[in-house]
Amino acid sequence: MILVTGGAGFIGSNFVLDWLEAGGEPLVNLDKLTYAGNRENLASLEGDARHVFVQGDIGDTDLVVQLLGQHKPRAVVNFAAESHVDRSILGPEAFVQTNMVGTFRLLEAVRHYWKDLPELAKPAFRFLHVSTDEVYGSLASQAPAFTEQHRYEPNSPYSASKAASDHLVRAYHHTYGLPVLTTNCSNNYGPYHFPEKLIPLMIVNALAGKNLPVYGDGQQVRDWLYVKDHCSAIRRVLEAGRPGEVYNVGGHNEKPNLEIVRTICALLDELRPRKDGKSYSGQVTFVTDRPGHDRRYAIDASKIESELGWRPAETFETGIRKTVQWYLDHPEWVARVQSGAYREWIQTQYAAA
Incomplete structure (x- = not known):
């Protein structure tokens, strides 16, 4: 049995589905179900005894202690986080509470649980913390990609809160001996992405025939990782990663945002042409850049590749085609996640578009 936190969000739900499809042992899925958490992502697991869903907060110590005591997991995989940079700029407190305070409380509950395990079970236990490449800050255009030794230089409230959580995880290993693992991944994309x-x-x-808002000049570069590749990397790190180590996970796909948008437009032109025969690229609109927008991220994933033998299975070309097709095939899911609160957020954030 393992305990997964944040397992109804984008990456977490993909991991839960992938874990059980790959024949992994049963799991308990703890998720607060904020706006980005969606039980519908897990609809295929209804009635599956291997999946126990619990709605709750990682900051609820009593609940976490109860779940650990009841289910006795051999590992905890922590996806639970507030993760949207734009939202962190408008409302940073939620990011501090979940990513920093919530991670601290989760670590405390797990530390006490681990400390009381039988001596033979302690070495096999793992706490895997899922983090982001944004903790490393921004790279110049020709600078080497982020390695695990890169200095932390977070530039947004989101990345700062994740950096703090990473430091807490590291400290719990060095101070208390808790067998932790940390993964820092590049931008994910794929099914169930809010x-x-x-x-x-x-x-x-x-x-929907709406504008496609692109920040600034659209030349911000990101490394893109298909979410199912990320899931396979986490499985591998959990299986064979060395306690106390950090593993960067990337897709070898550095691309500027504007190229991403144009690629999506070209795929939609092919797969779902506009009725007027025009390209979707005509809907691109440039909007004022967001404050503190990092210019470039790039992941050096050579450590996980050389030590653990992991590499991404998807190229960007194959992964983005699968992603666009998934959204075309699931209009009902899209319609249901676009609540009134979501529409209000988009209107506020992209008013200039």
């Missing part, structure tokens, strides 16, 4: 992030927002807006 449509406030770049790729799903562009797909959804394009199909």
Whole structure:
């Protein structure tokens, strides 16, 4: 049995589905179900005894202690986080509470649980913390990619809160001996991605005939990782990663945002042409850049590749085609996640578009 936190969000739900499809042992899925958590992502697991869903907060110590005592997991995989940079700029407190305070409380509960395990079980236990490449800050255009030794230089309230959580995880290993693992991943994309992030927002807006808002000049570069590749990396780190170590996970796909948007438009032109025969690229609109927008991220994933033998299975070309097709095939899911609160957020954030 393992305990997964944040397992109804984008990456977490993909991991839960992937874990059980790959024959992993049963799991308990703890998720607060904020706006980005969606039980519908897990609909295929209804009635599956291997999946126990619990709605709750990682900051609720009593609940976490109860779940650990009841289910006795051999590992905890922590996806639970507030993760949207734009939202962190408008309302940073939620990011501090979940990513910093919540992670601290989770670590405390897990530390006491681990300390009381039988001596033979302690060495096999793992706490895997899922983090982001944004903790490293921004790279110049020709600078080497982020390695695990890169200095932390977070530039947004989101990345600062994740950096703090990473430091807490590291400290719990060095101070208490808790067998932790940390993964820092590049930008994920794929099925079940909440449509406030770049790729799903562009797909959804394009199909709705709306503007495609691109920040600044659109030349911000990111490394893109198909979410199922990320899931396989986490499985591998949990299986064979060395306690106390950090593993960067990337897709070898550095691309500027504007190229991403144009690629999506070209795929939609092919797969769902506009009725007027025009390209979706005509809907691209440049909007004022967000404050403190990092210019470039790039992941050096050579450590996980050489030590653990992991490499991504998808190229960007194969992964983005699968992603666009998934959104075309699941309009009901898209419609249901676009609540009134979501519409109000988009209107506020992209008013200039």
